[in-house]
Amino acid sequence: MKPHRQPSSAARRIALFGLLLYALALLPLGMAVHYATHAALQRQIQANLLQLSDTLRSDYRNDGVRGVIQVMTRLHGAGPVPQGAALFSPQGQRLGGNIETVMPAPGWQRILLADPREGPDPALALVSVLPDGNRLVVAADLESLEVIDRTLLGMFLVTGIALLLLGAVAAWLLARYLQNRLAPLEATATAVMRGDLTTRARIGPAGDEFDRAAASLNAMLDRISALVGQLREVSADLAHDLRTPLMRLRHSLDALRTIDDPVRRHALIDRTVEQTDEVLGLFDAILRVSEVDAGTLANHFTTVDVSDLLTDLAESVAAAAEDSGHAIQAQIAPGLRLHGDRQLLAQAVLNLIENALRHTPVGCHIRLDAHRQDGDLRIAVCDDGPGIPDADRDRVRQRFVRLDRARSSPGHGLGLSLVDAIARAHGGRLSLTDARPGLCACLELPLQEPD
Numbered sequence: 001m002k003p004h005r006q007p008s009s010a011a012r013r014i015a016l017f018g019l020l021l022y023a024l025a026l027l028p029l030g031m032a033v034h035y036a037t038h039a040a041l042q043r044q045i046q047a048n049l050l051q052l053s054d055t056l057r058s059d060y061r062n063d064g065v066r067g068v069i070q071v072m073t074r075l076h077g078a079g080p081v082p083q084g085a086a087l088f089s090p091q092g093q094r095l096g097g098n099i100e101t102v103m104p105a106p107g108w109q110r111i112l113l114a115d116p117r118e119g120p121d122p123a124l125a126l127v128s129v130l131p132d133g134n135r136l137v138v139a140a141d142l143e144s145l146e147v148i149d150r151t152l153l154g155m156f157l158v159t160g161i162a163l164l165l166l167g168a169v170a171a172w173l174l175a176r177y178l179q180n181r182l183a184p185l186e187a188t189a190t191a192v193m194r195g196d197l198t199t200r201a202r203i204g205p206a207g208d209e210f211d212r213a214a215a216s217l218n219a220m221l222d223r224i225s226a227l228v229g230q231l232r233e234v235s236a237d238l239a240h241d242l243r244t245p246l247m248r249l250r251h252s253l254d255a256l257r258t259i260d261d262p263v264r265r266h267a268l269i270d271r272t273v274e275q276t277d278e279v280l281g282l283f284d285a286i287l288r289v290s291e292v293d294a295g296t297l298a299n300h301f302t303t304v305d306v307s308d309l310l311t312d313l314a315e316s317v318a319a320a321a322e323d324s325g326h327a328i329q330a331q332i333a334p335g336l337r338l339h340g341d342r343q344l345l346a347q348a349v350l351n352l353i354e355n356a357l358r359h360t361p362v363g364c365h366i367r368l369d370a371h372r373q374d375g376d377l378r379i380a381v382c383d384d385g386p387g388i389p390d391a392d393r394d395r396v397r398q399r400f401v402r403l404d405r406a407r408s409s410p411g412h413g414l415g416l417s418l419v420d421a422i423a424r425a426h427g428g429r430l431s432l433t434d435a436r437p438g439l440c441a442c443l444e445l446p447l448q449e450p451d
Contacts, residue, residue, distance in 0.1 A: 016171060022164075023167065033152070033156070034149070034153065038152075045140045049138050049140055050126065072086065072097040084099035084141075085097050086098070087134055087136055089134055101113050108125070108126055110125075113139060113141060121141050122146075123139040123140060124139065124142055184201045185201050189217075202214065203218070245279050249276060253272065256268055256272070301341055302342070304339070304342045305336070306370060306377060310330070311330070313349055317350070317357075321353075326365070329366070330368040331367070331369045331371075336447070337447070338447050340445070341426075345426075347418070352381035355416065355441070356381055356385070360384075361385060367382045369382070376444050377443075377447050379445070382435045387434060387437060419441075423443050423445065426446070427446050428446060429444055430443055
């Protein structure tokens, strides 16, 4: 049996990485503190030795060899470490002083001082050549400096361990915090993977990145739930709308088996082709809406003269409106241009006009307006027919939605959903308002030139 493996935790990795950086930052900090302290003490030693050397050379000039040897014999340590001095002849013979060592070379030197109790001790010495050739050696025992270095190192180790323990606790608390904040998001995602689209992530009062991520996740789930609901509704509506023409098509094909009269047979074939075209038209409309919703058409947008386009559309539908017993008027402002697709814009406006012609009784008036408003292009198709109730205005923009009174008229309930998709593809929106009486379908599109 394989041992249970703990799931990988990004929160723990982040906390451990932060702890590692913290530890790596402590090391150079401790080294810098140690070096700075050591260098400061060494500079102090050198300053004391320079001062002592100057004093002894002054005594040598005033009192000679005997006088300076008496001073060196009585010399005691001064400053942070013990100090001493000795005088050597040019041949290296020790003439006097309070330290025991061999004569070093001139300048700053590291030497060993004889210590009868502990043995040779390291020291820092300043060796000066006097005018008569004798050499003055002043030295400071470095044992105290080494003690201070060891003390600093011990303090750094103790402090470093304490800080690392504190950092480890902070890293553990950070990991726990991250896990607790991420756990609701993970639980929500897991529930969604199991098929539960009703679960929502908890949003805290802080409004931080985790709360914003939870809000975004909830908004995404709301959108997914709405899309799934629309998909179910579209599937049911599509099956309902396809059933009738497919049943008629099947009956026509069955009838073709039994009809021998060529005239009737050709007439039935023509009707069957029309029914087939009706089904194909439904699928073409579905594909067109999906293509517009995909959002890839913006790559082919160009500058469109909307004033010229709408003028041509108004002239082309005038005869059809007159044949159906409607009157159509157009008020189109000149010089309207935007960045978009001419064919899609034409199809959107035609769909709105055809809806007005199809769903209003004979004698109604239809008005096509286009003008600038607050920096946008506003294209409105208004009628004085029965209109659409307020409760149904959002619903009719969904695919395959048809109101009860429109069931007897041709169509599949895709016209307004296509217009809405075209408006969104152009960065605008479709609004349906009460014309009192009638309905006003308005396209609000941003007026902008291509980059």
